[in-house]
Amino acid sequence: MKMESPWGIDKQNEQFAKLTKEQLKQAQAKYAHFAQCFATDAGQKVLADLEKELHTRPTWDPKKGHEWGFYYEGQNDVLRFIINRVNIVRKND
Numbered sequence: 001m002k003m004e005s006p007w008g009i010d011k012q013n014e015q016f017a018k019l020t021k022e023q024l025k026q027a028q029a030k031y032a033h034f035a036q037c038f039a040t041d042a043g044q045k046v047l048a049d050l051e052k053e054l055h056t057r058p059t060w061d062p063k064k065g066h067e068w069g070f071y072y073e074g075q076n077d078v079l080r081f082i083i084n085r086v087n088i089v090r091k092n093d
Helices: 011-017 021-030 032-039 041-055 066-090
Strands: none
Touching: 021 032, 021 066, 032 041, 032 066, 041 066
């Protein structure tokens, strides 16, 4: 699962790509709880539900003010934050 963000959180993937093996191992240990949580059947369902509810919703609605777009994009960024950490741990599994 890969999600892109124009707001910079995906820059973390670039940062992790530049890490030494030891630094990557430390990052994976730091974020292991993300992968453990979402590796379960229940965790996969929660992640799928979050993606369905948050990521598929348009961030702009012409009937609402522009602040709603920022609100929705913030929700999407939380989802990307979780997915990026899960993927960092799974990268070398």
